[in-house]
Amino acid sequence: MDALIPLFVAIPLISAFLIILLGKLVKGFHKIMAPLILLALLIMSIYEFVNLDNTTVIYTLGGWSMENGYPIGIYMVLDGFSVLMLCIINLIGFIALFYSLSYISKYTAESNYYSLFCLIIAGMNGVVLSGDLFNLFVFLEVSVIASYALVAFGVGKTELEASFKYQVLGGLASMLILLAIGLIYWKTKTLNISDVRTVLGNGYSNPFYIFVQVLLISGFGLKAAIIPFHAWLPDAHSSAPSPISAMLSGVLIKAVGVYVLIRLFFNMFVLSQEIAVVFTSLGTISMVIGALLAIMQWDVKRLLAYSSISQIGYVIMALGMGMILLVRGDNPGVAALAIAGGVYHLVNHAVFKGLLFLNAGALEYRFDTRDLKKMGGISRLMPVTSSTSFMASMSISGIPPFNGFFSKLIIIIAAINGKFYLLAVLAVVVSIITLAYFLKFQRYAFFNKPLQKSVEKIREVPFPMSFSMIVLAFLCLALSLLAFPSINDAVLMPAIQVLMQSDLYSITILGL
Amino acid sequence: MEGMSTIVKKVTQLIAGLIFMYGIYIILHGHLTPGGGFAGGAIIAGAFILQILAFGTSSLNLKKEVAGTSNTESIAILMVVLLAIMALFLGAGVFFTNYLPKGTAGELVSAGVIPLYNIFIGIEVAGAILTIFLALVIFKEESSK
Amino acid sequence: MIVYILCFVLFLVGLYGVITRRNLIKIAISLSIMEFSIFLILVLIGYVDNGVAPIVDPNMTGQVYVDPLPQAMVLTAIVIGLATTAMLMAIAIRLYRKYNTFDIREIKNLRG
Numbered sequence: 001m002d003a004l005i006p007l008f009v010a011i012p013l014i015s016a017f018l019i020i021l022l023g024k025l026v027k028g029f030h031k032i033m034a035p036l037i038l039l040a041l042l043i044m045s046i047y048e049f050v051n052l053d054n055t056t057v058i059y060t061l062g063g064w065s066m067e068n069g070y071p072i073g074i075y076m077v078l079d080g081f082s083v084l085m086l087c088i089i090n091l092i093g094f095i096a097l098f099y100s101l102s103y104i105s106k107y108t109a110e111s112n113y114y115s116l117f118c119l120i121i122a123g124m125n126g127v128v129l130s131g132d133l134f135n136l137f138v139f140l141e142v143s144v145i146a147s148y149a150l151v152a153f154g155v156g157k158t159e160l161e162a163s164f165k166y167q168v169l170g171g172l173a174s175m176l177i178l179l180a181i182g183l184i185y186w187k188t189k190t191l192n193i194s195d196v197r198t199v200l201g202n203g204y205s206n207p208f209y210i211f212v213q214v215l216l217i218s219g220f221g222l223k224a225a226i227i228p229f230h231a232w233l234p235d236a237h238s239s240a241p242s243p244i245s246a247m248l249s250g251v252l253i254k255a256v257g258v259y260v261l262i263r264l265f266f267n268m269f270v271l272s273q274e275i276a277v278v279f280t281s282l283g284t285i286s287m288v289i290g291a292l293l294a295i296m297q298w299d300v301k302r303l304l305a306y307s308s309i310s311q312i313g314y315v316i317m318a319l320g321m322g323m324i325l326l327v328r329g330d331n332p333g334v335a336a337l338a339i340a341g342g343v344y345h346l347v348n349h350a351v352f353k354g355l356l357f358l359n360a361g362a363l364e365y366r367f368d369t370r371d372l373k374k375m376g377g378i379s380r381l382m383p384v385t386s387s388t389s390f391m392a393s394m395s396i397s398g399i400p401p402f403n404g405f406f407s408k409l410i411i412i413i414a415a416i417n418g419k420f421y422l423l424a425v426l427a428v429v430v431s432i433i434t435l436a437y438f439l440k441f442q443r444y445a446f447f448n449k450p451l452q453k454s455v456e457k458i459r460e461v462p463f464p465m466s467f468s469m470i471v472l473a474f475l476c477l478a479l480s481l482l483a484f485p486s487i488n489d490a491v492l493m494p495a496i497q498v499l500m501q502s503d504l505y506s507i508t509i510l511g512l
Numbered sequence: 513m514e515g516m517s518t519i520v521k522k523v524t525q526l527i528a529g530l531i532f533m534y535g536i537y538i539i540l541h542g543h544l545t546p547g548g549g550f551a552g553g554a555i556i557a558g559a560f561i562l563q564i565l566a567f568g569t570s571s572l573n574l575k576k577e578v579a580g581t582s583n584t585e586s587i588a589i590l591m592v593v594l595l596a597i598m599a600l601f602l603g604a605g606v607f608f609t610n611y612l613p614k615g616t617a618g619e620l621v622s623a624g625v626i627p628l629y630n631i632f633i634g635i636e637v638a639g640a641i642l643t644i645f646l647a648l649v650i651f652k653e654e655s656s657k
Numbered sequence: 658m659i660v661y662i663l664c665f666v667l668f669l670v671g672l673y674g675v676i677t678r679r680n681l682i683k684i685a686i687s688l689s690i691m692e693f694s695i696f697l698i699l700v701l702i703g704y705v706d707n708g709v710a711p712i713v714d715p716n717m718t719g720q721v722y723v724d725p726l727p728q729a730m731v732l733t734a735i736v737i738g739l740a741t742t743a744m745l746m747a748i749a750i751r752l753y754r755k756y757n758t759f760d761i762r763e764i765k766n767l768r769g
Binding site for chain 1: 681692698745
């Protein structure tokens with residue numbers, strides 16, 4: 001429905017400031033309002049997902065329609081890929097918020113936390129829904145500045161240092177993005193994504209646009225933590241409170257990093273061979289080095305943060321393979337398979353990495369430490385945490401029948417069919433290395449002999465935390481059904497079609 | 513935090529009101545001359561910050577001040593989003609339309625709902641900058657005790 | 658042409674400051690200098706030859722105005738830069754309370 005689209009941004013924005021205003025008057029107001037708002041957003045996004053039916057909904061702010069064939073207004077666009085990202089953002093956001101109802105009681109200034117959380121959700125919804133470049137930049141900054149504050153939320157020494165490092169690198173990335181937007185405006189005289197595509201389709205001079213594309217890959221690659229732009233991620237994701245780590249690693253690097261890269265490179269720029277090779281090689285390097293660095297970690301959340309780098313490398317590599325095959329033009333079926341594998345792995349990674357960070361938070365809540373060498377032997381004392389963590393570890397390593405197996409299988413099959421044999425071998429090797437360090441995580445956290453006698457006092461985590469973990473674990477099993485072709489057509493195909501026919505985006509928007 | 517010397521205090525008493533009025537002028541003429549909400553709000557905040565710096569914080573109740581500016585900022589933002597959502601019901605029914613009558617170009621009362629946006633954004637920016645400044649002053653006072 | 662090169666030199670000055678300075682406040686200020694150079698490039702992009710400031714006067718018609726869209730972009734970006742700088746300064750002050758120094762060579766708790 002048309003009028004719902006701006007409400008995705010307006011509702012969390014209103015609730016963020018209402019929580020600050022009324023949080024001083026009414027005690028416990030934030031605990032009732034924030035989950036209700038996110039539940040409403042989740043229901044709205046599922047409603048849009050079910051009702052979209054392979055069309056593109058365009059909402060022009062202020063009613064400024066096209067004038068002489070030039071789009072002069074600010075557009076908000078909802079198509080197949082955006083609605084998938086909306087569902088993931090609001091789902092993981094709701095579950096992380098429900099988890100933090102009992103986790104944040106260990107910190108002070110709770111109402112600030114809920115207000116900042118609503119601002120992150122508002123910013124990410126805006127990024128996914130925006131149809132022109134500068135609006136995307138503004139909402140990107142809203143969500144990223146809120147995340148700087150949330151990483152430093154428990155003001156200890158390590159959190160503040162991690163937040164400072166994150167801010168300097170994030171600020172540098174935002175400046176590169178703003179410079180790239182300025183340069184695109186200089187040459188094309190427009191900021192609308194589909195209008196830029198129309199201007200570029202008429203022919204363009206190569207060296208200038210390669211510079212702009214490299215700037216955009218650097219800027220958004222820093223937000224998505226691709227190697228060599230990954231230096232902020234282990235510190236920031238391990239020092240943040242656990243539901244915020246789940247949001248950052250599960251949704252933020254996807255919504256403001258990978259989603260924007262996909263949208264700009266598939267639907268705005270004309271695909272070229274050099275940029276596709278750059279994408280694939282960056283993805284492969286991230287995949288391999290992230291996995292190798294994760295084996296040596298003894299801190300639970302640092303291990304999970306490095307494995308995030310590795311899994312995002314899988315997604316970028318799959319999308320790069322799809323780009324190379326689309327440029328070659330001879331095998332669109334395999335290109336669709338590679339893109340489908342990448343998008344499916346994106347969805348899966350949000351679910352199981354969110355679940356793993358929530359588990360690490362439950363361990364930290366009970367043990368008060370993040371060191372793997374100090375935990376152990378609680379697989380019977382914390383049954384919900386250990387069983388959901390086992391399911392998430394099997395799922396990320398690619399063991400059937402969990403969802404990670406199917407998405408990695410699709411990526412490897414696409415690599416073999418497209419004759420990228422080296423990439424297929426590397427994907428299998430990295431999958432085995434992933435299994436290795438997750439077995440290390442499981443053994444040291446749950447199945448070792450208990451080191452202290454005080455272990456017997458440890459009980460299960462409170463209800464909001466265990467409920468969130470059970471819901472995500474159930475989704476891990478349910479998402480593996482997406483590999484079947486009939487369900488795949490309903491859920492993933494609209495997203496893939498928008499990306500495959502790169503002209504379709506601009507033709508649909510400007511034709512109206 | 514102590515105040516400054518007598519010369520600074522006297523000059524501040526003379527000038528702070530003029531700076532405040534200049535900020536209001538820039539906000540109100542936002543649709544006719546350069547400026548608008550952001551710039552005018554920053555100038556208004558500058559007037560208040562000048563007074564706090566010149567006279568010191570010994571006669572202020574800082575916790576009440578920061579609560580006041582924080583509430584002002586939140587209410588102003590809620591008014592802006594409320595004005596934008598009211599456009600869904602009046603006028604053409606699209607978010608952010610200009611639904612009040614537009615007068616002739618060049619008059620002070622014209623251009624529909626834009627001067628109202630300017631006023632509320634000006635109040636919001638002034639409140640935000642004051643809240644940041646007062647929070648830093650409070651932090652310094654508490655940790656130097 | 659030379660104005661663009663000068664803006665780029667300003668960007669490099671800011672980048673040099675972020676990389677080599679050891680004081681936290683100087684890193685924050687250098688980041689601000691980099692941002693301002695990008696704003697200058699954005700405003701210079703919208704220059705039209707013989708154009709005047711884009712304020713519409715109903716009496717004079719046929720005027721050539723400079724492009725107002727980059728100016729609107731820069732207004733918004735200045736406010737975003739303000740928020741970023743305020744955030745950095747708040748974190749820097751809290752770091753001073755914890756470590757009693759602004760030197761980043763002392764603040765290295767996180768390794769690996």
